[in-house]
Amino acid sequence: MLSQTLLVLALVACVVGSALPVRRFPHTGPARRFAVSRGRIFGGHDATKGQFPYLVSLHHDILGTQYHACGGSILTSNAILTAGHCAVDDTDVFAVAGEHDMSSSEGTEQEIRVSQQIVHPDFAGGVAPNDIAVFILESSLSLGTYVQTIGLPTSGSLPAGGSTAVTAGWGRTETAGEPNILQTVDVSIIDYETCSQDIDELGFGNPLTDTMICTGPLYDGISVCSGDSGGPLVQDGLLIGVVSWGLNMCGYPGAPSVYTRQQQQQGQCRSSPWQQQQLQRSCQRFCQPASQPASQPASQQQQQRQCRSNPWQQQQLQRSCQRSWQPASYAE
Known part of the structure; x- marks a missing residue:
């Protein structure tokens, strides 16, 4: 069954904090087929400092040790949009904005504790629709050159198949393991019907729904990977998707990367008064x-x-x- 092939991977990548020790924690779970994406960009390159001022690294703090767990995007000075599977219980979570090189303190970082994790009420966990959450910060970020908000697409918009978008994250690469410098890559949008057929042809089951966006290219070793979860998919300066899941073997030929589509989630905001409040x-x-x-x-x-x-x-x-x-x- 498909449910037996799905695995929520615990991504870990090192983040250097100003006071707390930081470690990298290897994944120790069993190998499966589809998995949520918690790692680094495959097929990407170093981003320039300040290229993605809306991107944050979400840290987990366990017994005084912090590690990078997910990405997120700044909606407002104290609200971060991320993936639903990035939410955790009984663990302190911190958002680090203005980050670029995790091996050093560059003076632009702002670290603020997450006070509330609001997960979409219809997210069932694992690889599933509505994989989205809003993290509320304990205090506000100071917006400026290296820390900025990003907008969402207008009503009725849908990225065209074959168009170009960009994604970024601090996850594992195919050559350097877990580089400290933020990675980015240009990707191409795959329309829903084509993507569904591509996933069918992989023969591992098909969890795709029309609330998701797929990207390729499928045969150039380009994909999101474990640890990129919650990170942005951006087109024309707007946040069109949040990194959700992909094939467990990152960059596998024929396998798309999959994101939660933001237009769909905007409609859901109307039907969730508590979340909106x-x-x-x-x-x-x-x-x-x-x-x-x-x-x-x-x-x-x-x-x-x-x-x-x-x-x-x-x-x-x-x-x-x-x-x-x-x-x-x-x-x-």
Whole structure:
């Protein structure tokens, strides 16, 4: 059965923190067919510093040791979009923005603890539809050159088969194992019907649904891999997909990389009032210019003052909140 071939891999890649020791943890589970993608880009190259300012590394902290677990994209100054299978229980999670080279501290990194993990209510776990989550941060990121938000596509948009997109991550490569420098690669969109046929031909079962996006090329050794989960698929400067799953043998000939399609999830936002409410609260928490008492913690007061004193930044944050989570503006 297909369920017997699916495996949630625990990705691990080293991230150097400012104070905590960091380790790489090898995958120790059994080999299976399809798996969620938690590793590095196959067939990619080094990204330039600041090329992906909306990308974060999500760290797990276990007994004082941090390790890279997933990627994520900055929707607002304190909301990160990632994969549902990146959510964990009983483990502290930190978002590191402004990261590029994990082997050194470059002075642009911002590390903030995740205070809430909001997983799509219809995500069943493993390789499945609705593999998406929003992580709410304990405090706001400071937006700037190396830390920025990214928008979502407009209602009704669908990437065309054969068009080009880009993805990025800190995962395992085919030559260098787990490089410290962020990797990126251009990919081509595969339309749903073609992708479904491609997966059928692999003979491992077919978990694809029309809420997903596939990319290739299929025969050039290019793919996402374990540890890239939750990372972005970007086209024309907009986040069109979140890395979800692929064949366990990264870069396998004929096997596409698969992402959760963002237009579909925008429609789901309308049908999940609780999730929408949490996101709206996160958007408003640090940028209410006149409602905070003087007794508010200093760090929170500082964030609010920044919002008040920087109208452009406040406007961008508000637009980002509205653009991503307005309940009535997206197609089903």
